[in-house]
Amino acid sequence: MIRLHHCHETRSMRTLWMLNELGLEYELKTYPFDRTLRAPQYLSLNPSGRVPTLEINGEVIWESGAITEFLAENHSPDRLWRRPDDPDRADWLTWLHFAETISQHTAALTQQHVVLYEDWMRSPTIMKIEARRLEKCFDAIEGRLSTPVENRDYLLTSGFSAADISVGQAVYMGRHFARIEPYPELCKWYERITDRPSFQASLPPDDARLYEQEFYEPWPENRPDDAESAGAATGRAG
Template identity: 60%
Template sequence: MIRLHHCHQTRSMRSLWLLYELGVDFELLVYPFDKTLREEPYRSLNPTGRVPTLEIDGFVIHESGAIAEYLCERFPDGGLGRDPGDDDRAAWLDWIHFAETISQHTAALTQQHVALYEDHMRSPIVMQLEAKRLAKTLGKVEAGLVGDYLLSSFSAADIGVGQAVYMAGHFVELARFPRLSDWFDRLQARPAYRKALPGGPGLYAQDLYPPWPLDT
């Protein structure tokens, strides 16, 4: 039994996308991004009140990077992992976990732009700093792309980083990074990616939340 606990436009999208790419049977439970995550019965599965949570093989896994590693090892025929000894193994692991580096800045910007409802609660300085830090992470992806994908062929690394870039695109203009933009266009054309997108409204009310100027 595989069961994914998911909220639209959060890190759990990368786990959902990966499951769709692997083509395995699973149950999907979708939650609103609100206090429901901090209440029973979900709280017993994940006391932090966050997503994703994956139930599989009698285990409960909370971290998206660990979920990616486990699923790729559990379903090796999907070809989305890289085995120990593979030339791409170290780079695959690095990209899988670099997705979280991108996401930490996106999360900070989401809090400032979306979760804090009143302008007086927000910090223009934090917005500027986090947007610049986020852009630096995208610069690493830009520099790392030497072919069509992050590695020699499409893998879970593209899924993890691709989902993080999807979120980052709400705060930084991706057109500033031409190789990244071409790569992301290829990812967006994948049926599994489109299937993992929210079917209705998500967290964001607009496509781009530009950082506030520091002189406001």
């Protein structure tokens, strides 16, 4: 039995894509993006109160990178995994976990643009800094894909792997806050991997998206209503 605990357009989408790519049968338990994950019943599975959580054959795994490694090693050792003696092993591990570097900047931007419910809580400075950090991540991917290697269609010389899934999902989220159009090789790679049926099957319904906008521009410093917002904030603080 495989059960994935999932919120749309979060890191658990990475696991959902993996399951679809592997063609495994699974049960999907979907949660709203709110405090539901803090319920005692869920915390008994995942003490961090986050997604993904994967129940698989009596085991519970609740860290997305660990889940990806587990699924690749146990269910796709010759395609999505790279064995310890494989020449691409070190690169596989590097890119697999680089997805989390991308995701941490996206998480900060998601908090600023989506989660915080009052304008006075948001910081234009954080928005601009984190968006720039995302661009630096895109620089790294563009550099990798621009390396003059024959048949450089994917992050690894040996072809498509779980690393493409992990980084691809992170870029899917990050592109809401930093544009990928200035990166031609990244764009071609992203189009290639997101054209896969396994990715398409992992997308949320239109009425269940976390990101209501296709792109969120950083706010300018010293917005016209900043003084009013600051006054409101002061009033709330008492």
